[in-house]
Amino acid sequence: xxxxxxxxxxxxxxxxxxxxxxxxxxxxxxxxxxxxxxxxxxxxxxxxxxxxxxxxxxxxxxxxxxxxxxxxxxxxxxxxxxxxxxxxxxxxxxxxxxxxxxxxxxxxxxxxxxxxxxxxxxxxxxxxxxxxxxxxxxxxxxxxxxxxxxxxxxxxxxxxxxxxxxxxxxxxxxxxxxxxxxxxxxxxxxxxxxxxxxxxxxxxxxxxxxxxxxxxxxxxxxxxxxxxxxxxxxxxxxxxxxxxxxxxxxxx
Amino acid sequence: xxxxxxxxxxxxxxxxxxxxxxxxxxxxxxxxxxxxxxxxxxxxxxxxxxxxxxxxxxxxxxxxxxxxxxxxxxxxxxxxxxxxxxxxxxxxxxxxxxxxxxxxxxxxxxxxxxxxxxxxxxxxxxxxxxxxxxxxxxxxxxxxxxxxxxxxxxxxxxxxxxxxxxxxxxxxxxxxxxxxxxxxxxxxxxxxxxxxxxxxxxxxxxxxxxxxxxxxxxxxxxxxxxxxxxxxxxxxxx
Numbered sequence: 001x002x003x004x005x006x007x008x009x010x011x012x013x014x015x016x017x018x019x020x021x022x023x024x025x026x027x028x029x030x031x032x033x034x035x036x037x038x039x040x041x042x043x044x045x046x047x048x049x050x051x052x053x054x055x056x057x058x059x060x061x062x063x064x065x066x067x068x069x070x071x072x073x074x075x076x077x078x079x080x081x082x083x084x085x086x087x088x089x090x091x092x093x094x095x096x097x098x099x100x101x102x103x104x105x106x107x108x109x110x111x112x113x114x115x116x117x118x119x120x121x122x123x124x125x126x127x128x129x130x131x132x133x134x135x136x137x138x139x140x141x142x143x144x145x146x147x148x149x150x151x152x153x154x155x156x157x158x159x160x161x162x163x164x165x166x167x168x169x170x171x172x173x174x175x176x177x178x179x180x181x182x183x184x185x186x187x188x189x190x191x192x193x194x195x196x197x198x199x200x201x202x203x204x205x206x207x208x209x210x211x212x213x214x215x216x217x218x219x220x221x222x223x224x225x226x227x228x229x230x231x232x233x234x235x236x237x238x239x240x241x242x243x244x245x246x247x248x249x250x251x252x
Numbered sequence: 253x254x255x256x257x258x259x260x261x262x263x264x265x266x267x268x269x270x271x272x273x274x275x276x277x278x279x280x281x282x283x284x285x286x287x288x289x290x291x292x293x294x295x296x297x298x299x300x301x302x303x304x305x306x307x308x309x310x311x312x313x314x315x316x317x318x319x320x321x322x323x324x325x326x327x328x329x330x331x332x333x334x335x336x337x338x339x340x341x342x343x344x345x346x347x348x349x350x351x352x353x354x355x356x357x358x359x360x361x362x363x364x365x366x367x368x369x370x371x372x373x374x375x376x377x378x379x380x381x382x383x384x385x386x387x388x389x390x391x392x393x394x395x396x397x398x399x400x401x402x403x404x405x406x407x408x409x410x411x412x413x414x415x416x417x418x419x420x421x422x423x424x425x426x427x428x429x430x431x432x433x434x435x436x437x438x439x440x441x442x443x444x445x446x447x448x449x450x451x452x453x454x455x456x457x458x459x460x461x462x463x464x465x466x467x468x469x470x471x472x473x474x475x476x477x478x479x480x481x482x483x484x485x486x487x488x489x490x
Contacts, residue, residue, distance in 0.1 A: 041270035106293035130358035137350035167304035168313035176335025188488035
C-alpha cells in the first residue's frame with residue numbers, strides 16, 4: 001500500500017474528509033455539503049449564475065475584505081493599546097520595531113478602504129440588476145444595514161492611530177451628532193428635552209464633550225468587538241437569505 | 253427539493269456543480285484580490301501625521317472620504333440637515349426602495365429599458381453622492397474654500413459675495429410648491445403607476461425623491477444665486 005493511500009485511508013483522514021477523490025457527481029456534491037465552509041453554496045446552480053461579468057464578484061470580495069480585516073485586525077490588536085498615552089507610540093513602534101508591522105497596518109487600512117468601495121459598488125450592481133425586487137426585498141434591507149455597519153466600522157477605526165488626521169476627522173464627524181434635532185446640544189429644539197453638551201448625542205458617542213481618551217476606548221471597543229459582531233450577524237442573515245430567496249438573481 | 257431542481261433545469265438549461273465550477277472562480281477572485289492588496293500595501297504606506305493635539309486644529313479638517321460628501325453638504329445646509337437628516341434619509345430611502353418600486357421587470361439582468369424611471373433617479377443620487385465626495389476630498393482647501401488642484405492653498409481666496417435669504421413667505425411658498433407639484437405631477441402623468449402603488453407609497457417614494465432633488469436644488473441656488481436660507485426661524489433655518 002502506498003503512503004498516500006495509507007494516509008487517505010486512515011481513520012483520522014476519513015474522519016475529516018467524508019468523501020473520496022474520484023470525480024463523480026456524488027463526490028462533487030459531497031465536497032459542498034460535507035464542508036462547513038462550502039455548504040454556504042447550493043450543490044448545483046444554473047450555469048448562468050456563474051457569469052463573472054454579472055456580479056463582478058463584488059459581494060464575495062466585500063466579504064473577503066472583511067476576512068482580511070479580521071485577520072490583520074486581530075494581529076494588530078497584539079501591538080496596540082487604546083489609551084492616549086500609548087496609541088500613537090504603538091503606531092510608531094509598529095512601523096519601526098515590529099517585523100512587517102507597517103505592512104500589517106497598510107494591509108488593514110487599504111483593505112478597509114477597499115471594503116467600503118466594494119460594498120458601495122456591490123449595492124450599485126444589485127440595484128442595476130434589479131436584484132432587490134421581490135422576493136429579495138428584505139435581503140436588500142439587510143444589505144443596507146451592512147452598508148451602514150461597514151461605514152461605521154471604517155469610521156471607528158479611523159480614530160485609533162490617534163494622530164492629527166484621526167483626531168480632526170472624528171471631531172468633524174461627531175460634531176454632526178451634536179446637531180441632531182432634539183438630541184444634540186447644537187440641534188434645533190434641544191432645549192425642549194433639557195439637552196446640553198454633557199448629555200447629548202455627541203457625548204453619548206464620545207463619552208466626553210471632546211474627542212478624548214474615553215472616545216478612543218469607546219471607538220476601539222466598537223471597532224474590534226461590537227460592530228464586527230453586528231456585521232457578522234447581519235452577514236449570516238444576508239448569505240442565508242441569498243439562498244432562501246431563490247439564489248443569486250438571474251433572468252427568469 | 254428534487255422537484256424544484258428539475259424545474260430549475262427546465263427553465264434555464266444547464267446546471268453545474270458549485271464544486272468546482274463556482275468555488276474555483278471564487279478562489280481565483282480571492283487570489284487576485286490578495287495580490288492587488290499585497291502590492292498596494294507594499295508600495296503605499298498608510299498615512300500617519302503628528303500625534304493628536306486638541307490645541308492645534310487641522311485646516312482643513314476633513315472627515316474620512318466616504319463622509320466628505322456629507323461634509324460638503326454642510327456648505328449648503330445647517331448641520332442638522334447635512335450631518336443628520338440627509339444621511340438618515342439616504343438610509344431610509346435605500347431601505348424603502350424595494351417596497352416603492354412596483355415594476356416587476358428587469359430582475360437578474362442589466363435591463364434599463366424597462367426601468368426608465370427608477371434607474372435614472374437612483375443613478376442621479378449615486379453620482380451626486382460621489383460628486384460631492386470628489387469636490388470635498390480634492391477641491392476643498394483651508395477654511396473649506398474651493399481650490400482647483402493646480403491652485404496653491406497658500407494664496408487666500410477672495411471673500412464670497414454676500415449671501416441673501418429668501419423672505420420667509422416666498423421661501424415657504426417655494427418649498428410648498430416644490431413638494432405639492434412634485435407629488436401631484438407624477439401622480440397625474442403616471443396614473444397607472446399611481447394606482448398600482450397607492451397614495452401612501454406614492455407620497456413616501458416621491459417625498460424621498462423630492463428631498464434628494466431638493467438638496468441638489470439648494471446647491472444650485474447657493475452656487476448661482478448666492479442664497480443662504482429659504483426659510484429662517486429662531487429655531488432652525490432651511
